[in-house]
Amino acid sequence: MKWLDCDSCDQDIVVSSRVRLARNIENVKFPQKLNYDDGFKIKEEIKKAVINNKDIGKNYKYYDMKDLNEIEGRRYVEDHLISHSLLEHDKIGGFLLSEDENSTIMINEEDHIRMQVLYPGFDLDKCFEETNKIDDIIESEIQYAFDEKIGYLTACPTNIGTGMRASVMLHLPSLVITNKINGIIQAVNQIGLTVRGVYGEGSNAMGNLFQISNQTTIGESEGDIIEKLKNIVNQLVNNERNARDAIYKNNKIRIEDKVFRSLGTLKNARILSTDEAMKLLSDVKLGIEMKIIDNIDRILINKLMIKIQPANIITSGNENLNANDRDILRSKIIRESIDKEEVE
Template sequence: MSNLRFTEQALSEWMRGSGQDSDIVISTRVRVARNLQNLPFPLLATNQQSAEVLERLTGVLKDQEELKSFGPFHVIKLDNLEELDRRVLVEKHLISPALANESRNGAVILNEDESVSIMINEEDHLRIQCLYPGFQVREAWDRATALDDIFENKLDYAFDDKRGYLTSCPTNVGTGLRASVMMHLPALVMTQQINRILSAVSQVGLTVRGMYGEGSEAVGNLFQISNQITLGQTESEIIDNLHSVVLQIIEHEKNARARLMSEAKLRIRDRVMRSYGILSYAAVMDSKEAAQRLSDVRLGVDLGILPGPSCFVINELTVMIEPGFLQKRFAGAMKPGERDVYRAKLIRETLGQNHNKQQ
């Protein structure tokens, strides 16, 4: 099977599944960072040393019997990809921006449905990432640690009895665990409660970022909530803390949605319908407006104001409107103004096809 499909299809197969509270929690991700003993970390490694890391890590995949529950894997070397393809993988959250810019033996290992992404020679030698739809943080952790155990049984990790797993960045030392959930919180934004909620989150060892992690802006009312502490807590304590706090945020968002429907139902319906109409007929659309309009439509579907499009179509559009995928779809580099025209065209066509299917 060609590896090209990983950059040609906007929606990863794992996103077609369902999970707990998927109307609010879009996805769950658990990632563990590891390095090999007696080899320089990627930032200091020579080309020969990073090549050795790549060979040793991909060598673990030869034991297909032990890995069969995760499905067959595909090794994609970043040097073999065009810049646009790398950007698409970032937009699908399958690799990080840091790995996309890596030129020394960087690679990603993906399984068939893209629910497992293993980055090699990024900031650390090995980063195992497991993705689930909806709110499934414990399930994602169970899968990530099972895969981590397979690698650890065959390799010597850089580990210190006092500090735990050693990593390039001090903020990952200890467990090396980063668990996060992508949440859609439009009602908390509309009722002006979001700043208070997010401020409280930061007081309990969690951090809030945008859709693409550290340094990214929260657009389309999408917020990534993740643990900030990796040292001094066990993996179970980190997972339990995130699980508990996210449940509280979910409850606050549900209450805010109920309040909006009780006190401002007509205004919310008007906002949803206007956004759907603009998405369906606009000739020009920048990425920030598209994300906000899609957020309104997603809320309208979740509240029963709109019969469609499905959450899968909205998830797909969320990736398709990004610059990399947009240029990949229409075969060529574009200036921002050109992208705005093609973005509007893509949204119109996608929503039109979905509407025809419903009739």
Template sequence: MNKWYLEHNPDDDIAVSTRIRLARNLRAYPFENRMTPEQKKKLLSDVKTLLQNASLKEKMELGFIELEKLTPEQNFSLVEKHLISPAFSQNPKNAGLALSPDESIAVMINEEDHIRIQTLSSGLNLKQTLQAANRIDDILDASLLYAFDEKLGYLTQCPTNLGTGLRASVMLHLPALEANGVIGRISQMVSKLGLTIRGTYGEGTRVNGAFYQLSNQVTLGISEEGAIENLRAIASQIIAQERASRSAELGDYMEDKVWRAYGVLSSARLLTNDEFIELVSILRMGVSQGILKGISYGEINALINTTGPATIMAQEGRAMEAGERDKLRAAIVRERLYSLNEN
């Protein structure tokens, strides 16, 4: 089965991915920070059984992963692929993950909240991604008693998630706006509209390769539909600004920059992860501007999702020094670009 990031969806020249996350807690248990290990173990077992049964009844494939059984490399590879949060990876005891084969559905159990339902898709695809999350939510809601208040909505450990419990985000590739120095101004603007711009891996993380997360901040006093429509409208405006900025930069300098990046990626024998991300960011812009032919956004997404430091080590099944990873990363990228050129 193809991974979600290989699919083509609207605006995927700028919008790399769409993510929906629903935070849910069960009335029968205290919040995570007050739960005993025995309670966490029982919650994990109950939700795992429910999801396994649902997989059979709903014809929905979901594998199950117990985080404490993973190697450190396998664990952090899930973070690199945006399937779990960094905080979740650091607390693997009694933590579980239900994951679909295409990795578009990830249900975290015993995260900051009892259950966090996450769905992913490529491009700017908020409505469909929310529908996928709501399908999982409905399955769980039919058998579990959620902690819900008529006035406050879904109760969550962090008060900022009260209400819908919804965090919707769009990963935007904004190299032209970043180069023009306007990201700070855009960030101030969107904050007045109930949104926030974060780093590549979310709150408190740095930006790599001009990949920014745009997400909602307001969860109380607004419907799920209202929240994602607000996000869609603002994301569309930023996408239009990025496209206009890219068009203004077209010329010999941009073409030279793109081909230089392609040259390094297709011939380098050592590639650090940071260097790779910066170069593949340029490559992605070259594809969007028609400078590079025969390479899809899905194929670039696949390169990014399979060459993170932990992911390389997880695929190899062993810990590796940085230099060895850099050598293998360069070989993977060379081989993939060569095969695309052959086709």
């Protein structure tokens, strides 16, 4: 979780920003139709294009999906470094990960190349700039599948055009508490954006974390997509702040009670499921942002929301942990992390 380290980043409502580009190699079958040998050749071609580059090559390490066990692969998904779809291509898939973990280049996922740049806080422009740099480097060595009229060709029709998905992760507990979140999600969907859970399509909004991204990639420029998303995110941030102020003004004691009860549970519980821990951590994070709690860093909470996911818990202990053992270890990790933070 190196990518979350940033003391100067404002991670209160917008936890992270990401830009992802989908690209394919000209005149080559999409990954779903590749055999092992062809998949291997593509991995070698893309690895060479990146690792041999004098500007960025030394910063990347390659991981082959067939060399990772299921738990290791799931941990990279939980850390937001690769997609769940890449796990399904374990025979021909792989990825290049930058040393600081801000950049991942997935190979033979749904498309031949899916590069993403991920930063803490609200910084889509930086993500876009870095992703474009990587894209230019790869394109200087590899001929992309591209059509002058419709843009980049992708395995899924919804990615044709720019091939870009820009997204932000938002913590919106006050909008959930005030029952405004469903109406906001519907409004966002109507203007060409989509709202998903913490791990994208098909996932739940655990810990009041919501991922918002563009739905369409054709008919708009990359800059237009970025600006549209930024405008909506700014509105959501304002809505969350307003809701936060209102609930604290009208229910100060109840909100403080909710926050301190959750903190107390996290500091003393001996067994916690993922869902319960995420709810409690969300309450504590809200307390930090409301300045109800002043001796715990928000970055610790953001990291714990990843560190307590199932695969991360298993790799912290051992692969033989059953569900009950994982819940016990989860509570121990949270207790010790908070105790250490409060002492320091």
